[in-house]
Amino acid sequence: DAEITQSPRHKITETGRQVTLACHQTWNHNNMFWYRQDLGHGLRLIHYSYGVQDTNKGEVSDGYSVSRSNTEDLPLTLESAASSQTSVYFCASSPGIAGGSYEQYFGPGTRLTVT
Amino acid sequence: GEDVEQSLFLSVREGDSSVINCTYTDSSSTYLYWYKQEPGAGLQLLTYIFSNMDMKQDQRLTVLLNKKDKHLSLRIADTQTGDSAIYFCAETPGGGSTLGRLYFGRGTQLTVWP
Numbered sequence: 001d002a003e004i005t006q007s008p009r010h011k012i013t014e015t016g017r018q019v020t021l022a023c024h025q026t027w028n029h030n031n032m033f034w035y036r037q038d039l040g041h042g043l044r045l046i047h048y049s050y051g052v053q054d055t056n057k058g059e060v061s062d063g064y065s066v067s068r069s070n071t072e073d074l075p076l077t078l079e080s081a082a083s084s085q086t087s088v089y090f091c092a093s094s095p096g097i098a099g100g101s102y103e104q105y106f107g108p109g110t111r112l113t114v115t
Numbered sequence: 116g117e118d119v120e121q122s123l124f125l126s127v128r129e130g131d132s133s134v135i136n137c138t139y140t141d142s143s144s145t146y147l148y149w150y151k152q153e154p155g156a157g158l159q160l161l162t163y164i165f166s167n168m169d170m171k172q173d174q175r176l177t178v179l180l181n182k183k184d185k186h187l188s189l190r191i192a193d194t195q196t197g198d199s200a201i202y203f204c205a206e207t208p209g210g211g212s213t214l215g216r217l218y219f220g221r222g223t224q225l226t227v228w229p
Binding site: 050106107 | 150157222
């Protein structure tokens with residue numbers, strides 16, 4: 001069955017380290033998204049991509065980067081981890097068909113702790 | 116930007132109906148969605164409604180849309196303890212550079228008491 005996976009599911013890292021969170025989908029979806037979820041803030045969009053070689057900043061993109069070299073993967077990199085980036089990170093994908101319903105399908109999440 | 120508002124908490128007794136409400140500001144919204152999040156899990160798409168509809172029913176779930184008032188609701192009939200979760204309302208704008216993005220409310224924590 002097609003799916004969307006995230007790895008690792010849990011990560012503890014130290015302040016200042018570079019961290020990459022993986023997201024992989026097998027639906028062949030054009031659109032992919034990264035969100036962070038924090039108590040009191042709901043879901044906030046970090047970066048998104050409408051296709052290979054396309055990336056866009058969301059509302060909370062500072063300190064994060066993404067690259068899209070193929071359809072299946074959108075890795076999220078924290079260039080220099082900060083304690084404020086302790087959060088649960090969700091990846092999502094969407095078919096992205098013009099005129100379609102644009103629903104997004106979410107991965108299980110990665111819980112990141114920056115000490 | 117687009118603004119989606121929900122009440123934060125709702126408690127109901129098992130067997131009763133639950134109604135979760137949502138308001139949004141973008142009059143060009145094309146689709147509106149309801150997601151469910153159980154503890155430790157990702158968001159699961161429950162249902163969605165196109166903006167030219169005013170109601171959609173799917174088994175125990177009924178979605179009502181009042182486009183004039185920009186009000187969306189999710190009714191869960193015969194609520195069960197397994198329905199306890201956070202429910203997110205979301206909308207997607209009609210076009211432009213934000214096409215394909217979803218704007219989420221902060222979520223409503225539904226607690227079902229036995």
